Amino acid sequence: MVDIVRYRTTLREPSLIPMINVVLLLLVFFLVAGSIEKFEALSVDLPVAKNGKMLSDGQIVVILGAQREIVVNDDFITAPDFRQTIMDHLKENPRKIISLKADETLPATFMISIMNQIKEAGGTNISLITTPF
DSSP: OOOOOOOOOOOOOOOSHHHHHHHHHHHHHHHHHSOOOOOOSSOOOOOEESOOOOOOSOSEEEEEOTTSOEEETTEEEOGGGHHHHHHHHHSSOTTOEEEEEEOTTSOHHHHHHHHHHHHHTTOOEEEEOOEEO
């Protein structure tokens, strides 16, 4: 009889390091490829202005939509509650800048009534946001 020598092979456990590398590479790829931007609660077509200046953040942003929707700092507000909402935002700092974004197709009379309500609520610094020319 012939003796056949058999070697006992040990099973190697799979290494997790290549899988971790792939997962981290995918994570970095999606972080770089995907841009995280703040989107507006209401999209508006801004009018064009020939000149103006950029303001710093920290102001109250009022967005007026084409269908007379009102958004204050990303919260939809009804027309009767608008004045009180502005008063609440101005309690801590009455000199806070109120930036007004209005759709270019919005009637001017509605925008003027909103500006009058801001004035009645105690707002004195109103800034109109436009698209640069």
